[in-house]
Amino acid sequence: MEKPFTLFGAVGSGSVPVEAAMTLIGLPYQVVEAPTWEGPAQQAKVAGVNPLRQIPALVTPDGETITESAAILIWLADRYPQAGLAPAPDSPLRAQYLRWMVFVPAAIYSLFWVRDDPSRLGGPDLDAQARIKAATADRIADCWGMMESQLTPGRYLLGDDLTVLDLYVAVVSRWGPRRRRFYEVAPKMSQVVRRVDADPRLTAFWAERFPFFDGWESQGAAG
Incomplete structure (x- = not known):
């Protein structure tokens, strides 16, 4: 079974477009709910992967951490081009x-x-x-x-x-x-x-x- 991605996020937050992209791509992933705006206890959940204690933060199956929602989305679309979620590098778009x-x-x-x-x-x-x-x-x-x-x-x-x-x-x-x-x-x-x-x-x-x-x-x- 393919090892899942781990995404630190929350309902209605900046992790949602990342989750939507992974859903369309068909990737296995699990979400660690961490609504960081609720205070230190929630922020502590993210501290180990993002020192800013902010979401989203994505941990790949290889253990690499990617933060910043735009960076994660761009990376996912380029890493899985078969999903067609971004213009190709040589596209005029x-x-x-x-x-x-x-x-x-x-x-x-x-x-x-x-x-x-x-x-x-x-x-x-x-x-x-x-x-x-x-x-x-x-x-x-x-x-x-x-x-x-x-x-x-x-x-x-x-x-x-x-x-x-x-x-x-x-x-x-x-x-x-x-x-x-x-x-x-x-x-x-x-x-x-x-x-x-x-x-x-x-x-x-x-x-x-x-x-x-x-x-x-x-x-x-x-x-």
Whole structure:
């Protein structure tokens, strides 16, 4: 029996696009649930593989550790090209694929370190924390809008083939300020993420790892 990958992650977190990619590839994997935002006990689960105590972190069957969601997704798609989850290195789509795979964590995902705990920058002042939440929500919406303006999607973001970029955007766009605002600023990309949401190969996966509960698309104005 093939030895499984071990993924440190959590429901609704940055591990979800990685899990979705591994599901589509057909890889055996096990998830160590570690919602690190819940405090030291959960962070300690990850400390041995990622000194930043953050998820996701992937341990391969050979014992190699890979952190950073974009890096893991790019590596998986390249390591298993038969799944067709990334443009080939010589594809004319490759440069834009890499551009946006780096853009999502650099411009958007990184802001959740602040959004998850605004006191990290705003201190105990609740008004300052509210301003930080609102400003980061605006910044995220602006970044999605900029990405929208630079893409001409087909069925998926880079054309007619699903890639890990589609999985990545489908998950990250569900975080605050959530999908309603994403739909407003990125209507073309919205058609793509809805298609990923509805992919029949992922129906059971979404139900378990990022359920579509009532009201999941909306969030308060402060985001």
